Amino acid sequence: MNHIQILKRAFNITKNYRALWFFGLLLALTTASGSSSSGGGSTSSSTNINPNFDWQHPFSNFPQISPEVSSLLVGVAISLGCLLLVLIVVGTFAHYMSETALIRMVDEHETSAQKLTIRQGFRLGWSRPAWKMFLMDWLVGLSFVFGFLLLLAVAALPLLVWLTNSTPLHVFGSIISGGLILLLVLAAIAAGLAATLILIFAHRACVLENLGVRASIRRGYQIVRSRLKDVILMGVMLFGIGLGWLIVSFIAILVVILAAALMAGLPALLVGFIVGLFTSGAAPWIAAGIIGIPIFLAVVIVSGGLIGGWQQVFTSSAWTLTYREALVLKQVKTNVELPAADSAPTAND
Numbered sequence: 001m002n003h004i005q006i007l008k009r010a011f012n013i014t015k016n017y018r019a020l021w022f023f024g025l026l027l028a029l030t031t032a033s034g035s036s037s038s039g040g041g042s043t044s045s046s047t048n049i050n051p052n053f054d055w056q057h058p059f060s061n062f063p064q065i066s067p068e069v070s071s072l073l074v075g076v077a078i079s080l081g082c083l084l085l086v087l088i089v090v091g092t093f094a095h096y097m098s099e100t101a102l103i104r105m106v107d108e109h110e111t112s113a114q115k116l117t118i119r120q121g122f123r124l125g126w127s128r129p130a131w132k133m134f135l136m137d138w139l140v141g142l143s144f145v146f147g148f149l150l151l152l153a154v155a156a157l158p159l160l161v162w163l164t165n166s167t168p169l170h171v172f173g174s175i176i177s178g179g180l181i182l183l184l185v186l187a188a189i190a191a192g193l194a195a196t197l198i199l200i201f202a203h204r205a206c207v208l209e210n211l212g213v214r215a216s217i218r219r220g221y222q223i224v225r226s227r228l229k230d231v232i233l234m235g236v237m238l239f240g241i242g243l244g245w246l247i248v249s250f251i252a253i254l255v256v257i258l259a260a261a262l263m264a265g266l267p268a269l270l271v272g273f274i275v276g277l278f279t280s281g282a283a284p285w286i287a288a289g290i291i292g293i294p295i296f297l298a299v300v301i302v303s304g305g306l307i308g309g310w311q312q313v314f315t316s317s318a319w320t321l322t323y324r325e326a327l328v329l330k331q332v333k334t335n336v337e338l339p340a341a342d343s344a345p346t347a348n349d
Contacts (some may be wrong), residue, residue, distance in 0.1 A: 010318040023098040024309030029094035101125030155180035204323040260299035268292025
């Protein structure tokens with residue numbers, strides 16, 4: 001398998017096949033599910049402590065919320081929860097539809113050299129394989145989580161010695177359990193990487209060969225097992241390219257933020273200045289924010305999504321080409337071996 005040639009071909013497809021950019025954008029926006037939360041604690045010296053504070057009833061000084069306001073807050077919370085649920089459903093649908101479209105459009109381009117439109121890509125993405133890929137990921141994910149929790153419970157069994165009063169048993173059980181949990185974490189990481197590679201090819205088997213969920217997983221496993229060296233090498237190369245792209249993307253995002261601030265700031269200042277000619281106070285700033293903030297967010301989100309979309313298109317194309325190459329090599333190997341197997345009885349006759 002010529003990995004360099006596959007990467008070059010994926011790069012050319014990403015550069016020249018612009019209809020793929022739209023689905024890469026959707027895939028990037030719906031893949032960015034990682035979030036981080038940070039909390040900070042504040043410390044205060046004794047000079048900031050209110051001597052009249054009632055420590056026995058710390059919430060007695062809080063303002064009382066009327067039932068009407070409470071009902072309004074509950075309604076807003078429920079509405080936001082429903083909106084979040086709708087966004088999750090729509091995002092999940094867009095994710096698998098976009099992935100299906102990318103796989104099929106690249107495969108069609110390699111087969112017939114035809115470049116499909118975005119509308120045709122929607123038709124290819126709106127299909128049963130997208131739903132089957134969703135079920136496939138949930139099946140593998142739930143199985144992985146259930147197996148990990150089960151093994152984690154087994155690894156934690158030596159901690160039951162803490163129910164006794166023996167200190168040596170406490171130490172011995174903790175050491176054994178800690179070692180087992182460490183081995184389990186390392187095994188889970190390796191299993192997660194293996195499952196990811198299998199799912200990459202299982203998705204393409206589902207989309208391109210129209211296989212069922214279990215059949216696609218079996219096909220993905222067969223390809224990874226038969227071409228293990230090539231698959232691992234391609235994964236390592238794409239991982240390295242991804243790290244380099246991450247650095248480039250960080251610099252590009254900084255430039256985009258500066259450009260977005262300029263593009264949003266000028267009309268916002270203009271609107272704020274015009275409103276300030278007729279009113280005073282916070283009204284000019286509010287008007288400027290209403291104009292500037294949507295422009296800034298739109299430029300940053302679309303540009304950042306497009307940058308991530310290019311990577312999604314490149315990575316998806318590279319894996320699709322790898323899948324096609326693996327099938328070709330498998331077919332060639334089968335065709336070579338079959339005559340030898342058939343000719344053996346003839347020679348003996």
